[in-house]
Amino acid sequence: MTDRSRIALMLAPALLVLGGLFLTGLGLTLLRSFRYMPALGLTEPDLAAYTAVLTAPGFLRSLGLSLWIATASTAIAALLAMAAALLLRQSFPGRALVSFLIQLNLTVPHIVGAIGMLYLVSQSGSFARLAKAAGLIAGPQDFPALTQDPWAIGIILLYVWKELPFITLILLANLQALGEDHEATARTLGATRWQAFAHVLLPLMLPGLMAASALVFAFAFGAYEVPLILGAHAPKALPVLAWQAANDTDLAARPEAMAMAVLIAGIGLVLLALYARAARSRHVD
Numbered sequence: 001m002t003d004r005s006r007i008a009l010m011l012a013p014a015l016l017v018l019g020g021l022f023l024t025g026l027g028l029t030l031l032r033s034f035r036y037m038p039a040l041g042l043t044e045p046d047l048a049a050y051t052a053v054l055t056a057p058g059f060l061r062s063l064g065l066s067l068w069i070a071t072a073s074t075a076i077a078a079l080l081a082m083a084a085a086l087l088l089r090q091s092f093p094g095r096a097l098v099s100f101l102i103q104l105n106l107t108v109p110h111i112v113g114a115i116g117m118l119y120l121v122s123q124s125g126s127f128a129r130l131a132k133a134a135g136l137i138a139g140p141q142d143f144p145a146l147t148q149d150p151w152a153i154g155i156i157l158l159y160v161w162k163e164l165p166f167i168t169l170i171l172l173a174n175l176q177a178l179g180e181d182h183e184a185t186a187r188t189l190g191a192t193r194w195q196a197f198a199h200v201l202l203p204l205m206l207p208g209l210m211a212a213s214a215l216v217f218a219f220a221f222g223a224y225e226v227p228l229i230l231g232a233h234a235p236k237a238l239p240v241l242a243w244q245a246a247n248d249t250d251l252a253a254r255p256e257a258m259a260m261a262v263l264i265a266g267i268g269l270v271l272l273a274l275y276a277r278a279a280r281s282r283h284v285d
Helices: 003-033 048-054 059-088 095-107 110-121 126-133 153-178 181-188 193-222 225-230 238-246 251-284
Strands: none
Touching (some): 003 251, 059 095, 059 153, 110 126, 110 225, 153 193, 225 238
């Protein structure tokens, strides 16, 4: 028996349990999204839930808000993580402290960070009251709206704060595996530091950066906790609408919640498929 077969046999029980739970949940979600709920007398599957969701007045605004949150937070976190990884790649006094500070929030749950931000930077939070006490603003209402705002600034800041160390660690591991030979070769051939980065180092970093960014985007697009706490009352992010519909006391709203969940998962799968296609085309090139 080969090592691969032995590892597969050892993992089989856990994979069967987890796979069974996942596939069962996925199957029930799909059935309910097609309005197949015998307990409620719905025994003929149809697309009424999807039609209701897609034609709802605020659906496009909620979808646009979710895409904006995921895109902006992923782009900002990726750029900052690239800069942080390049910085931590170097040796300098205080490198260990900087590395510790960047990784400090890895163990902080998103919901804890969201509640902390709500207490600190909201217009009724600690920073607003300190600014008023210092005479910088006339009242808490004059403090910049960083939570419950239409541009979702607080949500984006929280995601950037949380996902920055995740992407940084992936890029740093990638850079350490690459070494410095490629850059040194480019520099000896007359390339400037910027040219060596843009034409040699960056293309080598892109696979790891794209993989980490795809995961961050999918998470930010599908999570509901942070938008629920820090988001505005209208429009609401799509995962928040799905969560509220799933917890509605009217069980007739459950198919629409499942339909929104399927749509969110579908968009995430499309993103991962596009990433896989891009990675495959780069590998072929």
